[in-house]
Amino acid sequence: MKLTVIGGGSTYTPELTDGFSRLRDVLPIDELWLVDPDDERRELVAGVSRRMFARAGHPGRIRATADLVEGVADADVVLIQLRIGGxxxxxxxxxxxxxxxxxxxxxxxxxxxxxALRTVPVVLEVAEAVRRHAKPGAWIVDFTNPVGIVTRALLQAGHRAVGLCNVAIGFQRRFARLLDADPSRVRLDHVGLNHLTWERGVLLDGTDVLPSLLQDRLPELAAEVELPAPLLETLGMVPSYYLRYFYAHDRVLDEQRHERPRAAQVMDVERELLRLYADPSVDEKPAVLSERGGAFYSEAAVDLIASLLSDRGDVQVANVRNDGLLPFLPDDHVIEAPAMIGADGPVAVPVAPLPADLQGLIGHVAGYERLALDAALHTGSAARGRQLVEHALLAHPLVGQWDRAERLADLLLARNAEHLAWAR
Incomplete structure (x- = not known):
């Protein structure tokens, strides 16, 4: 099997390599191709990845290239993990x-x-190369944010794609730790949009133990997602960390204005990682990689790909077409929910009706996401492009005011014009 990683020069990639090494019985890879335009990063990451495979006794070959067509040619699976603009x-x-x-x-x-504006056009170019040069029926697994919008762009263009996020598997592992249980015994009632999800149930061997966890471990759960304990009590569920931006917007904004940006912290971590990757004695995943983010990314990717290729029919959380699961959203919208994963692709499994407040917020953000994709696909005039950007900003519940949307559009275009063909 040939598996190709687009954005293979990412400092994330050794997390994948580690998972592929440990779980090779689940996902046997003959060739792992790393595609990246940055020569230095690509070769450093390929070098440490080869040493990791050798240390683990993995028989697969690792190849690195800047040539997209060479990288995806005859691939069975293409995993996309891009950050346009770095x-x-x-x-x-x-x-x-x-x-x-x-x-x-x-x-x-x-x-x-x-x-989204920077990313969607590039991902669609990659997907067209996959359509032309990969094996017939090859799968695209998107780990590129914003995953929901990017995955919908891929599906709308007719690509065989599924979106992947590590939030759900992160919650599963945390709950398993709280319960002192093997993760295989824990299944989540996880639902929403990418980075707008709630854990409505935690099933341990089929029995929902979330009510008892909310009663017995409430302070710990609240601290985990950095939200007030009374909020979790009121909801009767655990919101993802990303709900902080909605439920505690002003507090988070104040924190951000007084703290060092996460991107600056990641830059420091990446410099250290690249230094380690350049050391020929480093042949395992460095501990500092845990500070980079993406926990359990490799396990989620291996499970998803293995099920797609071997038709296992198991249930995993993925970003998939709604197809009526949430009746208040269009069928072609992409949601994040448990889905049955098989050779014909993921199919979301039924969920209980959502309470009105969740429906309202999901519907509001979904409306923004659809306008955001319209703006990301725009290829016409600068005036029309700006109008689409303003409309999407206005529709976002964290913006919602015309004067603010206009100001944000000015800022966005000033900082991103080089990545937007219509704005140059």
Whole structure:
């Protein structure tokens, strides 16, 4: 099997390599191709990845290239993990929204829109190369944020794609630790949109233990997601960390204005990682990689790909077409929920009706996401492009005011014009 990673020069990639090494019985890889335009990063990451495979006794070969067509040719699976503009663009996403009194974040709010605009056109170019040169029926697994918007762009263009996020598997592992149980015994009632999800149930061997966890471990659960304990009590569920930007917007904005941006912290971690990757004695995943983010990414990716290729029909959380699961959303919208994963692709499994407040917030953000994708796909005039950006910003619940949307559009376009063909 040939598996190709687009963005293979990412400092994340050794997390994948580690998972592929440990779980090779689940996902036997003959060739792992790393595609990245950055020669230095690509070769450093390929070098440490080869040493990791050798240390683990993995028989697969690792190849690295800047040539997209060579990289995806005859691939069975293509995993996309891109950050267009790198950490510098992320730093912008996390800071310029503050000038209009909005949170700065690379996957939601104004910064998330900027990332979608930069990312969607490039991902679609990659997907067209996969369509032309990979094996017939090859799968695209998208780990590129904003995952929901990017995955919908891929599906709308007719690609065989599924979106992946590590939030759900992170929660599963945390709950398993709280319960002192093997993770295989824990299943989540996880539902929403990418980075807008709630854990409505925690099933241990089929029995929902979330009510008892909320009673017995409430302070710990609240601290985990950095939200007030009374909020979790009121909801009767555990929101993801990303709900902080909605449920505690002003507090988070104040924190962001007084703290060092996450992107700046990641830049420091990446410099250290690249230094370690260059050391020929390093042949395992460095401990500092845990500070980079993406925990359990490799396990989630291996499980998803293995089920797609071997038709296991097990249930995993993925980003998939709604197809009526949430009746208040269009069928073609992409949601994040448990899905049965088989050779024909993921199919979301039924969920209990959502309470009105969750429906309202999900519907509001979904409306923004659809406008965001319209703006990301725009290829016409600058005036029309700006109008689409303003409309998407206005529709986002974290913006919602015309004057603010206009100001944010100015800031967004000033910082991202080089990545937007229509804005140059």
């Amino acid at each position: 950490q510098a663009a992320r730093l912008g996403d996390e800071t310029w929204p503050h000038e209009a009194c909005c949170i700065g974040q690379e996957t939601t709010g104004p910064g998330g829109l900027a990332k």
